[in-house]
Amino acid sequence: MRDHLPPGLPPDPFADDPSDPCAALDAIEPAQPLDAAERLAVEEDLADLAVYEALLCRRGVRGLVVMCDDCQQDHYxxxxxxxxxxxxLLVDGxxxxxxxxxxxxxxAYVTWEYCRGYADAMMNPVDED
Structure with a gap:
């Protein structure tokens, strides 16, 4: 079975299918493992993501919107x-x-910057004295 994806991703609908349209991707060189700094940054993003989801999910926020550098469109x-x-990223870079x-x-989607600001405001309330 070709479905070697990390937990949390949907199963590959073409796993073990000889006419898998993504088979050409197998010929692509594997990514380089993350260096220590990159790994730390991803681990920090994961920790931040857990905080953002805990704070914002109950307010109806479904996730993040990111402007794609390639197509210049928002991705949700x-x-x-x-x-x-x-x-x-941690597993195979x-x-x-x-x-x-x-x-x-x-x-229903916000930016990383919005999440950072919201989390900062919630974790560091301002005294009105």
Missing amino acids: HDWDMLRANLLQ TVRPHEPAVDPSAD
């Missing part, structure tokens, strides 16, 4: 997909292609 990522992507969200409600 649910919490689980983000976590799976970061875990995959790359993120596999994934399907974009279907007709996402843009209001």
Whole structure:
């Protein structure tokens, strides 16, 4: 079975299919493992993500929106997909292609910067004295 994805990702619908359209990707050189600094950054992102999800999920936020450098469009990522992507980076230094969200409600997604500011405000309340 070709489905060697980290936990949290959906199963590969083409696992063991000889006409798998992604078979050509197998010929691509594997990614280089993350160096210590990159690994630490991903681990910090995972920790931050857990805090952001805990704070924002109950407020109806489904995940993050990220502007794609390649296509200059917003990409919407649910919490689980983000976590799976970061875990995959730790495992093999790359993120596999994934399907974009279907007709996402843009209001249900926020940026990393918004999350950082919200978490900072919630963890460091201002005294009104």
